[in-house]
Structures are given as structure tokens and as C-alpha cells.
Amino acid sequence: MTLYLTQEEVRSLLDMKGAIDAVESSFREMGLGNIEMPPRVYLHFEKYNGVMIAMPAYIKTLDAAGLKVVTVHPENPTKHKLPAVIARIILNDPSKGEPLAIMDGTYITAMRTGAAGAVGIKYLAKRDAKTAGIIGLGVQGRSQLLGLKEVRDVELVKVYDINPAAKKAFVDSMSREVGFDIRPVDSVQEAAEGSDIIITCTPSTKPFLTGEMIMEGAHISAIGADTSAKRELDTSVLKKADKIVVDFRDQAFVVGDFAEPLREGAIRREDVYAELGEIVIGKKTGRTSEDEITLFKATGLAIQDVGTAFRVYKLAKERGIGREI
Numbered sequence: 265m266t267l268y269l270t271q272e273e274v275r276s277l278l279d280m281k282g283a284i285d286a287v288e289s290s291f292r293e294m295g296l297g298n299i300e301m302p303p304r305v306y307l308h309f310e311k312y313n314g315v316m317i318a319m320p321a322y323i324k325t326l327d328a329a330g331l332k333v334v335t336v337h338p339e340n341p342t343k344h345k346l347p348a349v350i351a352r353i354i355l356n357d358p359s360k361g362e363p364l365a366i367m368d369g370t371y372i373t374a375m376r377t378g379a380a381g382a383v384g385i386k387y388l389a390k391r392d393a394k395t396a397g398i399i400g401l402g403v404q405g406r407s408q409l410l411g412l413k414e415v416r417d418v419e420l421v422k423v424y425d426i427n428p429a430a431k432k433a434f435v436d437s438m439s440r441e442v443g444f445d446i447r448p449v450d451s452v453q454e455a456a457e458g459s460d461i462i463i464t465c466t467p468s469t470k471p472f473l474t475g476e477m478i479m480e481g482a483h484i485s486a487i488g489a490d491t492s493a494k495r496e497l498d499t500s501v502l503k504k505a506d507k508i509v510v511d512f513r514d515q516a517f518v519v520g521d522f523a524e525p526l527r528e529g530a531i532r533r534e535d536v537y538a539e540l541g542e543i544v545i546g547k548k549t550g551r552t553s554e555d556e557i558t559l560f561k562a563t564g565l566a567i568q569d570v571g572t573a574f575r576v577y578k579l580a581k582e583r584g585i586g587r588e589i
């Protein structure tokens with residue numbers, strides 16, 4: 265029998281605290297070498313400006329194995345009133361192979377990505393960070409803000425989106441939800457300048473964040489560019505960062521934020537200081553001074569999905585939620 269969980273059921277079982285716990289554990293297991301995670305496999309729907317991605321992973325210490333199938337269609341929210349990112353996750357029992365669960369992965373993708381940003385902030389941003397800037401106010405803008413709330417007591421969040429309606433909807437709904445002072449601003453520059461934490465989460469194909477917008481001591485969470493065609497960071501950001509941390513070197517070097525600067529010879533692979541898992545297990549140190557500039561580049565890992573889905577599955581079994589099919 266296989267347990268089926270709808271998005272509503274997954275939502276009832278997973279909050280941001282739980283997602284951060286699952287994702288930090290997944291990065292820890294990666295740092296310790298206890299995972300198997302082959303490269304992602306892509307199908308390109310060029311005529312629809314979309315992709316479909318297969319993401320398998322096995323976390324050996326948890327005995328959690330599974331596959332996420334996720335599609336990314338940036339025009340979905342405006343054209344079809346659907347999320348840009350849609351996913352399902354299948355968990356399999358590594359001992360017998362049988363499928364344990366099939367569940368919505370759209371909500372898990374949103375939450376595990378906000379959680380990855382939060383784990384980056386936990387280890388790399390200033391402890392007393394007070395001001396944050398978020399650029400891109402869709403699903404990820406919300407989830408990154410929820411993640412931030414769990415790890416830092418910020419007082420002011422400046423937010424920017426090229427779509428004024430998205431900005432208004434974000435300010436209205438998130439001010440109520442998080443209780444921070446959320447201030448809409450009119451440019452990337454305004455969101456970034458003077459911010460201790462800068463979060464970029466757009467599907468932009470052109471860099472918009474430059475080194476001169478970033479102050480000493482800032483931490484940047486670069487979330488949006490997860491394919492070779494997308495790019496948020498100008499090369500000057502990479503040059504200005506004292507510590508560049510990525511979720512997974514192999515994936516990071518092919519996404520737009522790194523691929524172009526590497527091709528131009530502006531940065532070298534050795535300029536990446538660490539993978540996040542190495543910092544979580546203490547093999548490499550996180551932030552060491554108040555004025556260093558840190559950057560975490562997230563590309564999204566299958567271990568985040570499998571680790572989070574496994575937590576949801578265990579809770580569902582404990583609480584008798586979902587239906588066997």
C-alpha cells in the first residue's frame with residue numbers, strides 16, 4: 265500500500281520550523297558523506313518556456329529515498345493562474361523498493377527552499393541583522409521571509425518586485441503573517457542598500473544585483489537562478505563577496521549566476537569557499553567577522569525534498585493522515 269497525501273494534508277503536517285529542521289539535517293548528512301544524489305535530469309519545453317526536472321536522492325542514515333518530479337514555468341502565474349513551480353514526490357522503501365508515499369511536492373518545494381535560505385542565514389548572516397531586502401515577491405519571496413523569521417529578529421524588510429500587483433499583495437498578506445515592518449520600495453537598489461540580508465528570488469535572466477549596492481557585513485541569499493538561463497547576480501557581487509558558499513558545487517557551477525562569470529574567467533571554481541553541508545558539520549567556519557560579505561547560492565537539492573518529504577510521511581503515519589492507495 266502507498267500513502268497518498270494532498271497539498272492540504274502536507275500543509276497541515278509541515279511548518280517552517282519543521283522544514284528548517286529537516287533541511288539542516290539533510291545538509292548535515294551531505295556534509296558527512298551519507299547521501300547519494302545523482303545529477304538532475306531535464307526535459308526542455310522550449311515552446312512553452314518551461315522545464316521538467318527529475319530529482320532523485322537517498323539519505324542513507326535516515327533510510328529515506330525518493331524522487332521529485334518538478335516543472336518550472338515562469339509564466340504560469342500570469343498566464344494560467346497556476347504556480348510557476350509544480351511538483352510531486354514519490355518516497356520508496358530502500359529495503360524492498362515498494363513506494364511508501366506519493367505526495368504533493370509543490371508546497372514542500374516552496375518550504376524546503378525557504379528553509380535552505382534560512383540555514384544559510386543561520387550560519388552566515390550577522391547575528392544581530394536588523395534590516396533585510398527581498399527582491400522577487402512570489403512564492404519564494406513569501407517562503408524566504410518565513411524562513412528568515414525563524415532565524416533572525418529583523419525589524420525592517422524592504423521589498424521589491426517588477427510587478428506592482430505582486431508587491432502590493434505581498435505587503436498586505438505578509439505584514440499580517442510575520443509582524444515585521446514590511447516596506448515596499450521602488451528599486452532593487454533601495455531594497456539592497458543598507459540591508460544586512462539581501463534575498464533574491466526571481467526568474468530573471470539578466471543580472472540586477474550589483475556589488476556597489478551591497479554594504480560591508482551583508483549576507484546575500486541568491487535563490488532564483490536555478491538554471492543556466494537564469495541570472496540575478498552581477499559578476500561584481502561575486503567579486504565583492506568574501507565567502508561564497510553553495511549548496512552543491514556541481515550544480516552551482518552550471519546555473520547562470522556562476523556559469524557566465526566562470527566562462528569569462530572573472531571567477532574560478534576555487535573561489536567557492538564551501539558547500540553549506542561542510543559549514544553545518546563544522547568542517548569549515550561560517551561568518552567570522554562583522555564586516556565580511558557572505559553569499560549563499562542555492563540551486564535546490566533532491567536531498568532537501570526527500571528529507572522534508574520523509575518527515576511529512578512519518579508525521580502522517582503517526583497522526584493517521586492521508587489515504588492508502
Ligand SMILES: NC(=O)c1ccc[n+]([C@@H]2O[C@H](COP(=O)([O-])OP(=O)(O)OC[C@H]3O[C@@H](n4cnc5c(N)ncnc54)[C@H](O)[C@@H]3O)[C@@H](O)[C@H]2O)c1
Pocket residue numbers: 336338341348349373374377399400401402403404405424425426427430465466467468472487488489490494562563564565
Ligand atoms: N534555488 C532553489 O532551490 C529554487 C527553488 C524553487 C524555485 N526557485 C526559483 O526561484 C525563482 C522564483 O520562483 P517562485 O516560485 O517564487 O516564482 P513566482 O512566479 O511565484 O515569483 C517570482 C516573482 O519575481 C518577480 N520578478 C521577475 N523578474 C523580476 C526582476 N527582474 N526583478 C524583480 N522581481 C522580478 C515576478 O514578478 C514574481 O512576482 C524561479 O526562478 C524558480 O525557479 C529556486
